[in-house]
Amino acid sequence: MTTDGHGSDAGGPEEPQRGFMALPGRTERREDVYERCLEDVARSLRLDVAPGTEREGLWTRGQIIRSAVRDACREGRVLPEESFDVLLEAAVHEPDPSFNRWFVEPALNAFGHRRVRLALLRYLRTGTDPERAGAARAWYWSALPLRMPGVRTENGGAAGPPGSDGGSDVVAAWHEAALREFVDNEHVDVRRSILPGLSLRKSAYPPELHALVDTATRLARSHPDEYIRHRVEHQVGD
Incomplete structure (x- = not known):
């Protein structure tokens, strides 16, 4: 298996990219x-x-x-x-x-x-x-x-079209929380699971989080787990 099926920017499903190691169990x-x-x-x-x-x-x-x-x-x-x-x-x-x-x-x-x-x-x-x-x-x-x-729900309501419920603020909150969790939480499953959807582009974050992006990239590149080291290079390049 050459892909874990997860995109790199947490926005949602996309075409799988070649060369990714499978996300470990x-x-x-x-x-x-x-x-x-x-x-x-x-x-x-x-x-x-x-x-x-x-x-x-x-x-x-x-x-x-x-x-x-x-x-x-x-x-x-x-x-x-x-x-x-x-x-x-x-x-x-x-x-x-x-x-x-x-x-x-x-x-x-x-x-x-x-x-x-x-x-x-x-x-x-x-x-x-x-x-x-x-x-x-x-x-x-x-x-x-x-x-x-x-x-649908019992009250007869149904969800509206994508984006109709103002989710951009929630997505931004997720990006920040995921970045902080990746840096602060040493649990290997947490880091493995967060990384495929973690944007490591500084432009995805406000300026006050740019240093944390550098920390996350440095941590992933030197991590003892092979999957994390492999995955980060596909997301940020050599």
Whole structure:
């Protein structure tokens, strides 16, 4: 695999670039939490899935729940208010950064870009280290266009078009929080997860953060983790 599928400027999905190492799996995984998240999603969205079994395995269970979410949303689904937190928690704890999209996208379509991004920003600022890493992985999908017109909330509302909810301030807050977290948090999963979406161009930040951009670049280039060293060179060049 030659790409981790994440863009470099945190704006949202883009064409994958060649030469990237795959984003490593997490060093710290809470399978008990993820299992509970999956069952919460099945309950909250009223998915037509059989109860899980020990023989099934967590990976298989995740595939079953994600497929059921996808199918339900394609058909159209009214989401209760509680499903917002349920979907975001599942996205944050999803161990595979390619699959968390299936939890983020329904939340975007029912509740809007701004609310989803604010929730991920809270996870980044105040969550546990695994939650911070998961929020950074999920953020990549937070700019998806709204393509599930049948997904809406119980009150009949639906999310507006991208940008209609004034998300530029939230994006700017995310950029700053992610930059500070990358520099200050030594947890390797957090740094690995933040870096693919971290802009290292000074023009993306106000002048008072330019020195912090230099610090982040220097830290990444000298980091003991091979993925971080490899990734930063693709983002800033030699």
